[in-house]
Amino acid sequence: MSQKISRRDFLKITGVSSAALAALTGCGPASRFVVRKPYPDMPEYNQTGASTYFATGCRECPAGCGLIVRTQEGRAIKVEGNPDFPVNYGKVCSRGLTAVQGLYNPDRVQGPLKQASRGSSSFEKIDWETAIPIITSALLKNEPSGVAFLMGLAPDHLYDLVAEITQTLGSPPPLRYSALGMFEGRTTLLQAVNNIFHKDSLPFFDLANADYVLSFGANFLETWLSPVRYSRAYGSLRQGIPGRRGYLVSFEPRQSLTSANADEWIPIKPGSEGLVIAALTKLVAEIKGIEGASDHSELDVAQVANTADISLKKLQEIAHAFASADHPLAIPGGQLASHANGLAATQAILALNGMVENLGKKGGLFLIPSTSVASNFSEIQALVSRMSRGEIKALFIHGVNPVFDLPSALGFQEALKNVSLVISFASFPDETALQSDYILPDHTPLESWGYQHVLAGADRPTYSASQPVVVPLYDTHATADVLLTALKESGKVPYQDEVDFLQQKLLPLLQRGGGFYTAPEILTFWSKWLQYGGWWTPTEGLEKPNGSSTPPAPAANVAELQEGQFFFVTYPTLFGDGSGANRPWLQETPDPMTTVMWNSWVEIHPDTARKLGVKDDDVVKISSPAGEIEASVYLYPAIRPDTVAIPFGQGHTALGRWAEGRGCNPLQVLNVQFNEAGDLAFGDTIVSVTPTGRSRKLARFESREGVYGSQH
């Protein structure tokens, strides 16, 4: 025996091994050592271990739903719907639910940044004391006409503030748009309502009480205007009234979720929508015996049916059912507005509603009693050309990501090079923020004050109130506060800060009364406003449209396809305007129709794919005069064989770890052409499809075994 273990060694070994064992078995001090840090001063709304609920407003899309956010120990845990709020009544969509993944996203911009040169991604941290004078001089030292604001459709309070500021400074009013607004044909719809009913507001379709509904490319179950409101109404359409089940017919070239839920999906030829509407109008007028539809008398209905790929019998059946229904309703949507004749077609739909006399009636068409503002795409094009001519000295961007969510053929990114100063207020390092000189991050919606005027989804005058549900996580500042501080010394704006601005804006509501609560002065009003998450009237308050005029019949707009050419459809998904792509749970939530996760795909009809010689997961190149993109094929049985479709939202080159380098951006192949309302006629884009010979598997949920084969 040569080895001896000394007593000292023995103790050492025992000590080490007992510590190791203790750590390994998980019962040692290492695993027990957790630290609890109570609040130095407990807020009165808080109780350790119990949740606190705050009412706030959703800003994930312009619909403006009301939320209740569950918080615990100062953290936002879960987004729930506000049960009293007259848009969503306690319900909430996937996008709203993942708002906490936006708030707690590790890729957020954590403080004001200065970029060394645009696109360099080399940032220098600055402080707000340095940042604010830059805004002051940009606003006051430049020619007023050289200052431009580009803003999203949410939040409204910031738009109102900026509108006031630009007016005071003599600058052009801020432009506001949203990719969702483009896809839903918002400005076209507004223009159509103005032309037919002479009002600047959006229509409200009483889907819940209708019994025969025609939808022309309105994807109201996913993204159109106020999806949660219309989804709720859809539930009532189906089973809301005992003994009656509403009937839904949807016309569009690619089956969207709304068409998937329709009783009949009619895949008409893209661009023929206007003709079909004209034919329906003529048929309905004949059935109802209405004179004065003379504009349509020339129309050959059989010819239209032939052009549009719909049987004449089917068209007549639909016209008959629509004309004889108790509560018929026709809804014009984004796919309809996306053609060169989109305005005429939308007007014709509104007039069709007038023809079946459902205006202002149960189950019919109403007008929202509030004025809507949205910029059309020709205004944005005008801004882009002013930018390229070097007329814009300072550009402020908030709530939109134009480098990503404008068609690249519009030339925004090139025009940006001629702007002397670009300031982005983005909370995330998105594509546009990376092309700007400064990123002065705004709070994310759950950390913000504000209001949103509900313009599409409520049957009464409604405002949603936003309040911070958690203390801002990082060194971000509310953009409204930043602008107010920047202009404080000049004395050009009469507000102390954002909350003061909001309270002054609420004064008219307080004085007007008629809400479901009243208050003697603003502070009481303010506390109720925050408690209930907004302000609305206790009774319905929709306007009955009148002054309906007969619009001209929509012109034919059907393109002839050459060999190898396809109609191109692009549509927004769970990612909304694309900003949802950096949320892992929106990426992991399967697309409803294809069940694809985490990527882009091209929907091609199986017969077409066979002709092209491609199968599932083969990568194809989609090219148009505007550009080209690549994506994997998804054999989609519910699309016209002469049409291909790509969802919008992926294809980010920035925006954080979960969004970057994933899929493709279909806006890169859209041609820039406008309809009569100045809205983008993206539906008229024609593309060609070429196989690349490569293949890239799509992660899809429809196979629980997975797509990589059973070996794995």
Add this chain to the structure above:
Amino acid sequence: MANTENTGKWGMVIDTDRCTGCMACVTACAMENNIPWTGEEEAGYGRGMHWIRVQRLWHGEYPEVKPEFTPTMCQQCGHAPCEPVCPVFATVHSEAEQINLQVYNRCVGTRYCGNNCPYTARTFNFFDHEFPTPMDFYLNPDVTVRRRGVMEKCTFCVQRIHKGQEKARAEGRPVKDGEIVPACAQACPADAIVFGDMSDSESQVSHIARSERRYQLLPELGTEPRVTYLKGGGYYGG
């Protein structure tokens, strides 16, 4: 206090005629129950952790093609195939709530239960999924964050059931109908999911479950699911 035995025999009714397939339930479930995301590759391997999925089945041929959406989660079988196969009693039947339980600390990851589930409602943690800070700030403190090697599944939001029962008991009253709602039913924009106490014949859920449109998934297996479906418009023939 009255005996509170057997107050809950929880059941769910899903009206597929109202369901639009919008996926709000899927996301709501993930946000409530601390379900991790797995990323593109793992999701492609079929290892996504969704406790609820919306099954989409195509019917017909173009142009009369139409999908049918069926939100599917653990059916909380009264006679559950997953229970007898677990060697460590990690998946057991709750006598009090009449649902199936997955006890994470007992689970050793044999995956027998997942293989024996006819509804493929169970998901397995092949990895320790990370919630990179500060993403972990939104985790629900009422729900365990599961670790690698553990099977998991829909719990009917049992944390909400307990919270609701606890509140009612503290106030000395029975649980009200509609007071306890799982995350999916709470979010569902079309009101397609209704949850409640099936042992109370007057509850909304029992009322709807008596509809002539009712059916259950794979009834021939005799699993006695606690989830009832109502047929959609186009599929009355079954």
Add this chain to the structure above:
Amino acid sequence: MKNPKALWQRPVFRIGIAVVFLIILGGAAGGIYFTQLPPEQPIQFPHNVHVGLGAQCLYCHPGAVSGPVAGLPSQSKCWGCHQQIKKQSPELEKLAGFVSRREPIPWVPVAIQPDFVHFNHAPHIAAGLNCESCHGNLAAMTVAEPQKGQNMGWCLNCHQKMAPENFTRLSDCSICHY
């Protein structure tokens, strides 16, 4: 020369086995011993003094009566009294330091359950349990000390005894594990 004894019969081998066994045993004993030590706290809070002065448990841990977590007092609560009281101990100087820096006191919890156990104080208080039934006699402790054997058998034992008519519910796995 060949050793006639088989390997397992050699004394060296036997001693080796015994040593390994002892090390494992010692490790286990050490591990268990360490779990029973009160962890080091940032302030040596004297529970005995406070209880002796008649302070109610729920004054500082009010969450126990209404919610799952008893909660630790915020320092403003400590300071509410101690601002008025002479600082006669170095521990109070530490408290004053935390207060003046407005820094949360990093307490180390002692009665702690693993993540997969969801314990709720409120129903236990409502059922008439006293704090000391589970947490020991705090009147005799300075910093809180871990209590022995707070495991599942201990929970179930009580659940069975306290309310036998509710045993189905109280022995349900889901009552704690979800």
